[in-house]
Amino acid sequence: MYIIFISDTHGQHKKLILPKLEGKKTMLIHTGDISKLGKESEVKDFLKWFEQQDYTYKIFIAGNHDFLFEKNPSLAESFVPSNCIYLNNSSVEIEGIKIWGSPISPRFYDWAFNCDRGEKIRKYWKKIPLDTDILLTHGPAYGVLDQTIHGLQVGCEELIQFVENIKPKIHAFGHIHESYGKINNSDTTFINSSVLNISYKLVNQPFVINWNEL
Numbered sequence: 458m459y460i461i462f463i464s465d466t467h468g469q470h471k472k473l474i475l476p477k478l479e480g481k482k483t484m485l486i487h488t489g490d491i492s493k494l495g496k497e498s499e500v501k502d503f504l505k506w507f508e509q510q511d512y513t514y515k516i517f518i519a520g521n522h523d524f525l526f527e528k529n530p531s532l533a534e535s536f537v538p539s540n541c542i543y544l545n546n547s548s549v550e551i552e553g554i555k556i557w558g559s560p561i562s563p564r565f566y567d568w569a570f571n572c573d574r575g576e577k578i579r580k581y582w583k584k585i586p587l588d589t590d591i592l593l594t595h596g597p598a599y600g601v602l603d604q605t606i607h608g609l610q611v612g613c614e615e616l617i618q619f620v621e622n623i624k625p626k627i628h629a630f631g632h633i634h635e636s637y638g639k640i641n642n643s644d645t646t647f648i649n650s651s652v653l654n655i656s657y658k659l660v661n662q663p664f665v666i667n668w669n670e671l
Contacts, residue, residue, distance in 0.1 A: 464631025489520025489595035562596030
């Protein structure tokens, strides 16, 4: 299984060049901010594009720009194509790989799916199953690919505690465009797959992971 990670396309998905992996089982994962402001037209446009991508499985979560999924979740979810999977503090198992995803991130100017740090956000991370293989969150955990252009680490302090306890093979996220990258520790591969930079220019490449080599 080859897994392609992208995030923070903000409406520029049609400009994105995705890798072609013909003849292989593939999974395309988007970790949120599919739109600029979560307008219905933006969500529909992304989902039409996402539906058409030639991958075996397609999974996404919402991000802090994707207001429609927060304000009118039933409407937003009704647009999700049958060949795509939307995770909202929920899980899916695909060919033995257990995946859990959440749009929640620490509060920042009252964008979508924002939650106060501390016990309020911790209640969401308590939902992460202990046997999670791939953890998808929109924002990073504290201290891991979470540094802003001003040098501040803005990841979630509560989330890193759960990541260190659960030890998923992959923790994928976005949100902090300027911290795009991939790092590993002995337990987890961390991927910030923001394809746009801090200036919202599409300059970063999708990450491709061979699951069998982890």
